[in-house]
Amino acid sequence: MAGHFDSTETGVEYKDYYKTLGVSRDVSADEIKRAYRRLARKYHPDVSKEPDAADKFRAANEAYEVLKDPEKRAAYDRIDPDEARASGARGGGFQPPPDWDRGFEFHGGGYTGGDSADFSDFFESLFGRGFAGGPGAAAGGPRQRGGMRGRDHVARVEIDLEDAFTGATRDLTLNAPDTDAQGRVTHRERTLRVRIPKGVRAGQQLRLSGQGMPGMAGGEAGDLYLEIAFRAHPHFRVDGADLILDLPVAPWEAALGATVKAPTPAGPVDLRIPPNSNGGRRLRLKGRGLPGATPGDLYAVLRITLPPADDEAARALYERMADELAFNPRARLGV
Amino acid sequence: MSRDTDTVLTAYVVESQTTITLGHLCRSCGVHAEWVQQLVAEGVLEPAAAGERERWAFSADSVPRVHTALRLQRDLGLNVSGVALALELMDEIRTLRRQLDAHQER
Numbered sequence A: 001m002a003g004h005f006d007s008t009e010t011g012v013e014y015k016d017y018y019k020t021l022g023v024s025r026d027v028s029a030d031e032i033k034r035a036y037r038r039l040a041r042k043y044h045p046d047v048s049k050e051p052d053a054a055d056k057f058r059a060a061n062e063a064y065e066v067l068k069d070p071e072k073r074a075a076y077d078r079i080d081p082d083e084a085r086a087s088g089a090r091g092g093g094f095q096p097p098p099d100w101d102r103g104f105e106f107h108g109g110g111y112t113g114g115d116s117a118d119f120s121d122f123f124e125s126l127f128g129r130g131f132a133g134g135p136g137a138a139a140g141g142p143r144q145r146g147g148m149r150g151r152d153h154v155a156r157v158e159i160d161l162e163d164a165f166t167g168a169t170r171d172l173t174l175n176a177p178d179t180d181a182q183g184r185v186t187h188r189e190r191t192l193r194v195r196i197p198k199g200v201r202a203g204q205q206l207r208l209s210g211q212g213m214p215g216m217a218g219g220e221a222g223d224l225y226l227e228i229a230f231r232a233h234p235h236f237r238v239d240g241a242d243l244i245l246d247l248p249v250a251p252w253e254a255a256l257g258a259t260v261k262a263p264t265p266a267g268p269v270d271l272r273i274p275p276n277s278n279g280g281r282r283l284r285l286k287g288r289g290l291p292g293a294t295p296g297d298l299y300a301v302l303r304i305t306l307p308p309a310d311d312e313a314a315r316a317l318y319e320r321m322a323d324e325l326a327f328n329p330r331a332r333l334g335v
Numbered sequence B: 001m002s003r004d005t006d007t008v009l010t011a012y013v014v015e016s017q018t019t020i021t022l023g024h025l026c027r028s029c030g031v032h033a034e035w036v037q038q039l040v041a042e043g044v045l046e047p048a049a050a051g052e053r054e055r056w057a058f059s060a061d062s063v064p065r066v067h068t069a070l071r072l073q074r075d076l077g078l079n080v081s082g083v084a085l086a087l088e089l090m091d092e093i094r095t096l097r098r099q100l101d102a103h104q105e106r
Helices: A017-021 A029-043 A053-067 A070-078 A081-089 A121-127 A161-166 A251-256 A312-324 B022-029 B033-041 B060-076 B080-103
Strands: A153-159 A168-179 A185-196 A205-208 A224-230 A236-239 A242-249 A258-262 A269-273 A282-285 A298-304 B002-010 B019-021 B057-059
Touching: A017 A029, A017 A053, A029 A053, A029 B060, A053 A070, A053 A121, A070 A121, A153 A161, A153 A168, A153 B060, A161 A168, A161 A224, A185 A205, A205 B060, A224 B060, A236 B080, A242 A251, A242 A258, A251 A258, A251 A298, A269 A282, B019 B022, B019 B060, B022 B033, B022 B057, B022 B060, B033 B060, B033 B080, B057 B060, B060 B080
Parallel strands: A153 A224, A185 B002, A242 A298
Antiparallel strands: A168 A185, A205 A224, A236 A242, A258 A269, A282 A298, B019 B057
């Protein structure tokens, strides 16, 4: 979480919630809501591509949790930031003043949203821990005999193309955005050892039985859904089940035809290039894409790569072609 | 962070032909059936088997979509139409990114 001050040994540091939301201390409740909404849209884990979006979103949520509530905001405002920072700097860590919450009723735990695991130690030192984020009976899912089934979790994971190609057992670290009993976003980082089935494709989901939220009153646990994405591969691009490879070829290989080596995820294969192939030609290797009931194909796109004309012999060869071949590459442009 | 790597978990691909009931979908996300009904009315979700609401079935791969819809509504204060618009735009961005990626030379 974005802390503005150095952590102390005890770990609790003062957090400037106004600074987190980018507003001054005297703004109206409406202004605070606007600032929060702006940040939420910018850093929402479903929408944002920024690398630290989840942390920023969490920080904004925590700040908004305090500042949207007139009582909590008033209590928070009673803490002198300079004094809080000074006590942190003395090494004792932040301690709320003894009577800082006098006249307010929220002390001793309980706040409207969020998961205690999700808010900072600073927040907890002020407002206590929230209710344990169990599955929400309040949300009104139909009841089942023998307790209520836990909710499902959804997380996005990136895997290597090779793992999908062959199937593999991998440790996956999940940073799952999720909603708790009060419906606020929470985050949980977990590492699971998962057997990835062969042939899974980007955009597909994997289901892990019983790895969601625990059930209530003896109900079974929910499931974990993993949305699969592939890490960028240095050679292959992915289009559904098909793989696309840019294959560099020499001008004479393209002109005269040749059999060249081409990489595939299963190892190199021999690829026959027909004579008079031009740059951009797509050659299909049937069934060499991602495996499955209908395996994908691998397309090799020819990229003609010129030998550099940086010595006498090479230059002489290019000059001979220029002299002897009547060739205008721009004929189609009418020039 | 919790580590749970002693056991190897087996993952199954969620096939889009697999269907779940309305009740299952509601329990999955902790939402009311009425809310799912609103998503259907806005075209966010398409019941795999139409007809009486009690008999609705949904493709099993719609679970993450409903979770995302719920987060968008709660975190960004969107109404159901806003959620529908955001999801459509997110789908389009995803498709465009995929096409861009498939056509970019490496």
